[in-house]
Amino acid sequence: MHYQIRVAKSGKKHECNIVHRNGTPGKSQWSISVGEEFELFELADEHHWTGDGRNYWSIKSNRQKPQPIGTRGEFIARFLPHREDTWHGFPGCPRERKGDRPINRVLNAWYEAQMISWSLRKKIARRQICTLYD
Amino acid sequence: MHPVRLSIEGVFEDGYLYGGVLYLITQDQELWLFDWDAFVEDFISRIPHLRWILKWSFLRNHFLSTEQFKDIWDTCDAWQSLWPALQEASEKQFAFAFDELELFAVCRMALTTELINDITIYNFVLYFADECGTYESLLVQENRRLRLPLKPEKLHDVPTFGLSAKYRLLNTSCAEDGLFSLSTFSENRLEQPHPWRYHFEKFSLGSVWIGSDFISYGSGEEFDYLMNVRSTYRKQVAEQADEEREAIEHIGERVLNIREIVRGRHQPKGVKSVFTGMYRVYVCDMEGQLLVYRRARRKDKFLQKGLEFERVVHDQIGTIYGGVTVHSMAILDTGEGTFVEDETGLYLLEGGSNALVRSFPAAKWYDRLVLSIKDDHLSMACLWPTPHSSNGLE
Numbered sequence: 189m190h191y192q193i194r195v196a197k198s199g200k201k202h203e204c205n206i207v208h209r210n211g212t213p214g215k216s217q218w219s220i221s222v223g224e225e226f227e228l229f230e231l232a233d234e235h236h237w238t239g240d241g242r243n244y245w246s247i248k249s250n251r252q253k254p255q256p257i258g259t260r261g262e263f264i265a266r267f268l269p270h271r272e273d274t275w276h277g278f279p280g281c282p283r284e285r286k287g288d289r290p291i292n293r294v295l296n297a298w299y300e301a302q303m304i305s306w307s308l309r310k311k312i313a314r315r316q317i318c319t320l321y322d
Numbered sequence: 323m324h325p326v327r328l329s330i331e332g333v334f335e336d337g338y339l340y341g342g343v344l345y346l347i348t349q350d351q352e353l354w355l356f357d358w359d360a361f362v363e364d365f366i367s368r369i370p371h372l373r374w375i376l377k378w379s380f381l382r383n384h385f386l387s388t389e390q391f392k393d394i395w396d397t398c399d400a401w402q403s404l405w406p407a408l409q410e411a412s413e414k415q416f417a418f419a420f421d422e423l424e425l426f427a428v429c430r431m432a433l434t435t436e437l438i439n440d441i442t443i444y445n446f447v448l449y450f451a452d453e454c455g456t457y458e459s460l461l462v463q464e465n466r467r468l469r470l471p472l473k474p475e476k477l478h479d480v481p482t483f484g485l486s487a488k489y490r491l492l493n494t495s496c497a498e499d500g501l502f503s504l505s506t507f508s509e510n511r512l513e514q515p516h517p518w519r520y521h522f523e524k525f526s527l528g529s530v531w532i533g534s535d536f537i538s539y540g541s542g543e544e545f546d547y548l549m550n551v552r553s554t555y556r557k558q559v560a561e562q563a564d565e566e567r568e569a570i571e572h573i574g575e576r577v578l579n580i581r582e583i584v585r586g587r588h589q590p591k592g593v594k595s596v597f598t599g600m601y602r603v604y605v606c607d608m609e610g611q612l613l614v615y616r617r618a619r620r621k622d623k624f625l626q627k628g629l630e631f632e633r634v635v636h637d638q639i640g641t642i643y644g645g646v647t648v649h650s651m652a653i654l655d656t657g658e659g660t661f662v663e664d665e666t667g668l669y670l671l672e673g674g675s676n677a678l679v680r681s682f683p684a685a686k687w688y689d690r691l692v693l694s695i696k697d698d699h700l701s702m703a704c705l706w707p708t709p710h711s712s713n714g715l716e
Contacts, residue, residue, distance in 0.1 A: 286498055292437050292453075306333055306349075306697040307677035313437050314483060315497065 193274065194226045202229045202267070205276040216279040217259040224248070225277055228257070228265045237294045242269055245280070245290035249303035254320060261319030264288065264312070281318040289315050324408055324706040325662075325671055326379040328365075328416035330423050331699045336678060339688050339702075340443040342467065343428070346700075347438055355429040355470065364426070365416070375404065375411045379704035383690040386706065395707060408706055417699075429470050444487030450474060451482035456494050456504070478504060660694055662705060671703055 193203045204222045207215045218225055232238065232246035244267040248255040254263040258279025266280035266288050280288030289312060290298075299309045311317040335347040344358040359381060366376040378386070385391050394400045436452040443449070443461070448471050450457040456478040461469035477492070480502065484495035492504045659673040671692065678695040682688040694701045 295437075305675070307675045307695075310335070310677035310695075314439050 196226075196230045196233045198233050199273070200229075200233055201274040202226050203270070203274050203276050205270075205278070208276075208278040216262060216281065218257065218279060219259045220248075220257050224257075225265070229267050229275060229277055232265075232267060235297065237290065237297065239291040239293070243267070243287060244275065244277075245288075245294050246277075247298060247303055249298075252302055252305045252308075254304060254308070256320055258319070261321045263320050264290065282312055282315045283318040286315075289313070324412050325703040326375065326408070326411045326706060327672075327701055327703045328380065328418065329699045329701045330418045330420060332420040333698060334677075334695050334700050336438050336441050337693050337695060337700055338441055338443055338448075338680065339682060339691065339693065340685065341446075341469065342687075343469070344423075345441070345443070345448065347433070347441070351433045351435065351438075353429075353431045353433055353471070354427055356423055357426045357428050357468065359467075361423060361426040365418070372407055372411050372414075375407045376416075379411070379706070380691070380702065382687045383704055384685075384687050386690050412706070428464075428468055431471065431473075433474065435474070439483045440485045442485045442487050444492070447487075448474075449477075449485050449487060449492060451485050451494065453481045455479045456482045456485070456492070458492075478502065660692065662692070671705075672701060 193201050195201050202225075204225060208218055209222075211217060220228075228246040228248060229244065232244040237246060238244045246265040246267065247263060248257055248265075249263075256263055257265055260279075260281075262279035262281055264280040264282065265277050267275040267277040269275050282289035292313065295304075295309050295313055298304045299306065304312070308317070332346075333349040335349060335351070337347070338345040339358060342357070342359040344356040344361070346354045346356065348354060362376070362380045366373050366380075369376065433450070435450055435457060436454055438450055438452055440451040441449065446461040446469060448459040448461060450459070455476050457474040458477050459471040459474040461471055464470045478494065480494070480496045480499045482494045482496050486493045494502045494504065496502060660671040660676060660679055662671045672694055674696060676694050676696055678693075680693040682691055682693075685691075690705045692703045692705065694703070
């Protein structure tokens with residue numbers, strides 16, 4: 189079951205996947221609203237925080253202080269396409285899953301935009317971190 | 323514990339101190355080599371009354387860990403003559419701009435690697451790890467004192483996150499791809515290395531340590547200590563292979579043969595990281611608790627080192643400061659700063675989040691130095707003992 193589809197300015201569609209909101213075991217859980225999840229997707233799409241046009245990563249941050257978006261304190265959102273032009277997202281954990289680590293270009297963009305500090309960029313790049321409490 | 327610190331402004335990817343040379347990788351992926359001895363000599367010449375303390379702190383401090391020094395420090399009053407200068411030095415801030423260090427640069431090289439994940443130097447070879455593989459760069463004698471690196475060459479084509487070099491082996495942690503050991507000092511070292519690989523189903527990053535005869539690792543769910551591990555030839559292993567160890571993979575001719583698995587009685591709740599030292603194994607669990615196991619000799623097993631649960635004194639670090647990463651036997655990096663344990667207690671060396679912490683326990687001259695890379699500077703701290711407590715760091 190999916191929530192209503194929302195369309196970003198670029199025409200890409202976003203659909204919220206219920207398994208990341210209903211406590212399904214083994215699935216990371218959002219701690220933000222569906223609307224905020226869509227805003228993260230739109231932000232990633234707008235700034236082209238992607239490598240291959242399929243995987244998108246996003247972050248909610250204020251002056252190098254990322255905000256938690258997942259129930260465990262995850263702060264990196266990852267969006268994957270599940271059908272043509274439609275993406276769903278979940279809170280990512282770079283330490284546990286290779287694909288949840290944003291590519292270097294995205295990490296550098298976040299650092300240059302002062303969304304993450306140098307030390308946090310380094311820890312994400314080395315996959316030493318999963319949540320804000322690590 | 324009394325730290326004497328200096329700091330250098332700049333944004334750095336990584337750093338290493340080896341043989342009188344400071345290796346720094348800058349934000350734009352350039353490797354710089356600085357004549358560390360000359361830099362330190364130069365700045366301490368301007369502070370003559372602290373000359374000896376600073377020289378012993380930053381140039382050569384290996385003797386601080388010797389038995390002779392411990393005897394003098396603990397049993398005589400020799401420390402009294404050093405104490406005022408040591409206190410003054412530890413209260414001062416020795417801060418330098420990058421330009422001041424640049425005057426002592428001896429080499430600068432652009433790296434064609436991705437973001438560096440780890441570096442290490444062993445036996446005059448500099449190793450890099452990045453998302454594309456592992457590289458080596460031989461350090462070639464330039465003059466009586468300095469060695470300069472040759473152009474890095476790729477050793478292994480697997481994304482690498484951690485390196486440790488020991489004896490004739492370079493061990494690489496490659497996350498989901500497994501753990502590799504490259505015999506880099508073999509007779510045919512110019513040919514392709516022959517790695518053997520142990521593959522972990524649920525590999526926890528940075529949680530593997532390989533010794534000469536053991537591997538300790540956290541699988542993400544539990545902690546295993548694999549004892550009496552040897553790399554042997556396939557023929558022998560076929561006779562001795564353990565059914566549980568079907569994951570052993572044969573690459574080249576060498577494989578990994580594990581004869582015994584020891585599991586601690588006090589299992590951690592998920593493993594975040596493991597550090598194995600000479601005498602102890604530190605395991606950080608997912609809840610930020612730190613378990614300490616002692617590698618005890620066992621008479622019934624030909625003096626092999628078994629594992630005994632020792633103490634849980636570090637529990638408070640986890641509960642107070644959140645996640646902990648162990649960087650050496652006594653240096654703990656947390657989200658709140660770097661902590662150092664000595665026999666008198668636990669001390670905050672520096673507050674704030676670190677991009678990276680390095681210690682050099684195996685270095686000939688720098689076994690009391692801790693390098694911390696922060697957002698806009700690096701800090702080098704020498705850990706001096708307090709009076710009557712000389713045996714702080716193992």
